[in-house]
Amino acid sequence: MNNTGSAIARDNDGKNTFKFLLSELKPKGKILTPFNIISLPIMLLGFGIIVFRFWKGLGSVTNLTQEVPWGLWIGFDVVTGVAFAGGAYVLTFMVYILNIKKYHSIVRVTVLNGFLAYLFYAGALLLDLGRPWNVINPIIGNSFGVSSVLFLVAWHFLLYMIAQLIEFSPAIAEWLGAKRARKILSAMTVGAVIFGITLSTLHQSGLGALYLMAKDKIHPLWYTEFIPILFFVSSIFAGLSMVIFEGSITYKVFSDQISNKDHKGHDSIIIGLSKICAVAMFAYFFLQIVVFVHGKKWQMIDSPMGYWYLTEILGFVILPMMMFYYSYTMGSVKVARIAAIITMIGIIINRLNVTIIGFRWDEAVRYVPSWMEFVVTLTVIFTELWIFRWVINRMPVLREAPSWAKEQH
Amino acid sequence: MALNRRTFFKALGVTGVTLAVGKQSASGNSAKNNTEFFGVLYDSTRCVGCQTCEVSCAEANGLNPPTDTPEAGKVRKTTDKYRTVVNAYQTDNGEVYVKTQCMHCNEPACAAACLTQAMYKTHEGAVIWRGKKCMGCRYCMVSCPFDAPKFEYFSSNPKIEKCTMCYERTQEGKLPACVENCPAEAMMYGPRRELIKEARKRIVENPGIYVDHIYGEHEAGGTGWLYLSGVPFEKAGFNTGIQTKSYPELSKGFLYSVPTIFILWPAILLGIREGSRNNNENEESNE
Numbered sequence: 001m002n003n004t005g006s007a008i009a010r011d012n013d014g015k016n017t018f019k020f021l022l023s024e025l026k027p028k029g030k031i032l033t034p035f036n037i038i039s040l041p042i043m044l045l046g047f048g049i050i051v052f053r054f055w056k057g058l059g060s061v062t063n064l065t066q067e068v069p070w071g072l073w074i075g076f077d078v079v080t081g082v083a084f085a086g087g088a089y090v091l092t093f094m095v096y097i098l099n100i101k102k103y104h105s106i107v108r109v110t111v112l113n114g115f116l117a118y119l120f121y122a123g124a125l126l127l128d129l130g131r132p133w134n135v136i137n138p139i140i141g142n143s144f145g146v147s148s149v150l151f152l153v154a155w156h157f158l159l160y161m162i163a164q165l166i167e168f169s170p171a172i173a174e175w176l177g178a179k180r181a182r183k184i185l186s187a188m189t190v191g192a193v194i195f196g197i198t199l200s201t202l203h204q205s206g207l208g209a210l211y212l213m214a215k216d217k218i219h220p221l222w223y224t225e226f227i228p229i230l231f232f233v234s235s236i237f238a239g240l241s242m243v244i245f246e247g248s249i250t251y252k253v254f255s256d257q258i259s260n261k262d263h264k265g266h267d268s269i270i271i272g273l274s275k276i277c278a279v280a281m282f283a284y285f286f287l288q289i290v291v292f293v294h295g296k297k298w299q300m301i302d303s304p305m306g307y308w309y310l311t312e313i314l315g316f317v318i319l320p321m322m323m324f325y326y327s328y329t330m331g332s333v334k335v336a337r338i339a340a341i342i343t344m345i346g347i348i349i350n351r352l353n354v355t356i357i358g359f360r361w362d363e364a365v366r367y368v369p370s371w372m373e374f375v376v377t378l379t380v381i382f383t384e385l386w387i388f389r390w391v392i393n394r395m396p397v398l399r400e401a402p403s404w405a406k407e408q409h
Numbered sequence: 410m411a412l413n414r415r416t417f418f419k420a421l422g423v424t425g426v427t428l429a430v431g432k433q434s435a436s437g438n439s440a441k442n443n444t445e446f447f448g449v450l451y452d453s454t455r456c457v458g459c460q461t462c463e464v465s466c467a468e469a470n471g472l473n474p475p476t477d478t479p480e481a482g483k484v485r486k487t488t489d490k491y492r493t494v495v496n497a498y499q500t501d502n503g504e505v506y507v508k509t510q511c512m513h514c515n516e517p518a519c520a521a522a523c524l525t526q527a528m529y530k531t532h533e534g535a536v537i538w539r540g541k542k543c544m545g546c547r548y549c550m551v552s553c554p555f556d557a558p559k560f561e562y563f564s565s566n567p568k569i570e571k572c573t574m575c576y577e578r579t580q581e582g583k584l585p586a587c588v589e590n591c592p593a594e595a596m597m598y599g600p601r602r603e604l605i606k607e608a609r610k611r612i613v614e615n616p617g618i619y620v621d622h623i624y625g626e627h628e629a630g631g632t633g634w635l636y637l638s639g640v641p642f643e644k645a646g647f648n649t650g651i652q653t654k655s656y657p658e659l660s661k662g663f664l665y666s667v668p669t670i671f672i673l674w675p676a677i678l679l680g681i682r683e684g685s686r687n688n689n690e691n692e693e694s695n696e
Contacts, residue, residue, distance in 0.1 A: 054565060055565055056563065056565065057561070057562055057563040057564045057565055057567060058560075058562050058567070059562025059563040060562075060563060062562075064562060066486070066488065066489070066550070066556065066559050066560065067556060069547035069550040069551055069560060070547065070551055093678075096682065097678050097681050097682045097685070098681065098685050099682070099685040099686055125546075128546070129544050129545045129546055130543075130544070130545020130546075130547065130560060130561075130567040131540075131543055131544050131545035131566070131567065132544065132545070134525065134541075134542065134543060134544035134545070135544050137525040137542050137544060138524045138525050138544075143525045143526040143527070143542045144526070145523045145524040145525055145526045147520075147521045147657065147664065148521060148522055148523055148524040148548070149522075149660050149663065149664065150522065150524040150546065150548045151524035152664070152667060154524055190682070194674075194675050194678045194679060194682075195675070197674065197678060198670065198671060198674040198675055198678070201670060201674060202667055202670055202671070205663070206663070209660055209663040209664075210548070210551075211551070212659045212660040212663065213518045213521070213522060213551070213552035213554075213656050213657070213659050213660055214551050214552060215554075215652070215656070215659055216554055216648075216650060216651070216652075217551075225659070225662070228663050
């Protein structure tokens with residue numbers, strides 16, 4: 001980080017950079033947009049709840065119990081959120097490893113999304129920690145719990161965030177006009193990508209592996225020793241569905257930033273991603289079938305949880321899989337978008353089934369998140385979107401890189 | 410390109426060393442352990458449900474004495490305020506009392522789950538919690554098959570509460586508070602192996618009184634607390650669905666795959682990248 005800083009200072013006049021940063025901090029565009037009007041009060045309320053939570057303890061704002069110690073903030077914010085952030089490693093794999101240039105125009109925005117997602121979901125993790133001042137213990141110090149899956153996940157979050165920051169850093173350098181820094185940073189991209197894909201494979205599956213020891217607590221339809229593999233494979237289409245969904249929105253909201261060429265290319269990108277989603281979902285479906293048959297789970301189907309399981313598999317895996325296939329063969333962007341939304345709902349259902357709905361399903365008093373837990377979750381999402389918008393409006397993420405940056409290639 | 414590959418391999422090397430050293434120190438812990446684990450044998454046929462253990466536990470650990478009493482049909486649970494509770498069960502043999510607390514597993518799921526080694530299996534056998542290391546993630550609670558660790562939800566400086574088998578007292582040569590004060594002598598503290606021998610002896614010498622099973626001998630890979638009962642264990646509130654393999658065994662396969670992926674993945678990815686680079690133009694026209 002220090003290196004980067006000094007490189008920028010050398011390329012620019014130090015004073016100018018400071019002035020430039022100050023001017024960039026000011027808001028751009030209209031202030032009273034519908035999004036701001038909805039998100040601001042929720043965020044203010046959320047920040048209040050967070051203060052209260054650190055003052056009075058977790059129990060004062062959450063419905064967590066001694067039996068269900070992980071609730072919405074882990075099950076949704078962290079476990080589901082990270083699955084949605086999987087698009088970054090899939091896209092960097094396609095662009096930098098398979099050299100498929102077609103997807104190059106959406107790499108930056110996807111990596112930015114991934115980075116912010118990790119930043120904020122790791123942040124959500126801090127809110128859930130009872131003793132957050134000890135959070136550095138597994139990183140420094142002499143107490144490495146190497147036998148812990150969570151140790152692995154924590155380290156991977158940290159390292160992956162650094163890798164993603166490196167992947168994204170050329171955009172920051174272009175924004176600051178730091179030519180030499182950009183050259184150095186973009187030379188590091190491939191290394192960061194390879195490291196990042198490796199880390200992603202391990203922590204996407206690691207999030208599932210967290211629940212391996214809770215064998216007696218998770219409903220047997222969702223507990224399997226293959227949870228890590230299922231989590232990893234589903235993160236591929238979860239991430240890509242997010243890319244399709246998010247792309248459809250950003251290409252509308254920030255349409256002034258996007259060149260004509262990119263606008264035209266975007267439809268073909270979505271169709272291409274649909275194909276990958278369909279294939280990944282078929283692999284996932286096949287794995288689910290193997291797990292189901294192998295685990296002799298037939299007799300569990302005729303129960304409320306069994307019907308719920310069928311809903312998840314039929315309605316939120318097979319249906320969107322067919323739709324993705326259809327959108328690919330027919331070239332229908334609209335169907336792909338609907339399929340992406342169904343897939344995302346399905347991923348939320350699947351992750352919550354493992355972490356909350358199927359967790360302690362036989363307990364007399366079930367955990368239901370409190371309204372304050374929902375508000376804090378929304379606050380995390382909205383804050384992320386605010387930062388996302390701030391970056392998009394300033395750095396060359398969607399819009400073309402400055403001409404000097406192109407010459408460097 | 411050359412620079413970036415070099416830095417990349419450097420990073421890979423550092424990670425590899427970290428992983429290798431990490432594994433070594435983990436196995437070092439168990440190799441150092443020449444002493445035998447201590448545990449407690451609890452004989453529920455002797456327990457009269459007087460709650461002296463609860464009171465003495467509260468006294469020894471600076472907690473509040475219990476406010477309710479064991480009653481058949483009502484399940485009392487340990488909480489962040491009570492480290493041990495006695496429950497009553499109506500069975501064919503009349504009312505039976507069973508004390509619950511942390512089981513002090515031989516291979517505790519909580520300690521394997523802990524990413525800071527705050528939950529720690531001591532060489533003496535007690536599983537203790539070390540507040541200076543704990544970050545309050547509650548993964549120990551998610552993992553423990555007995556739900557032993559409890560969290561102070563209403564504190565800004567929350568602790569994990571659970572039985573520590575009076576680790577500090579036993580270090581001073583004293584008995585755990587509950588064992589020392591039990592008027593019915595339902596509990597016995599000692600090396601686990603001796604306790605199992607004693608339990609077997611009681612079962613053999615008193616036919617008809619005990620169920621022929623020592624709960625905790627094999628459950629969850631073996632626990633520090635061992636139970637004898639006069640009625641089938643499932644009738645006395647025990648979770649008999651506990652597997653006999655240790656719980657950390659469940660995530661071992663995943664953890665062992667980590668170094669493999671860390672070494673194979675970057676190599677494979679670099680290979681694919683080199684391979685696809687030459688076909689660059691072809692790729693573009695294909696897609």
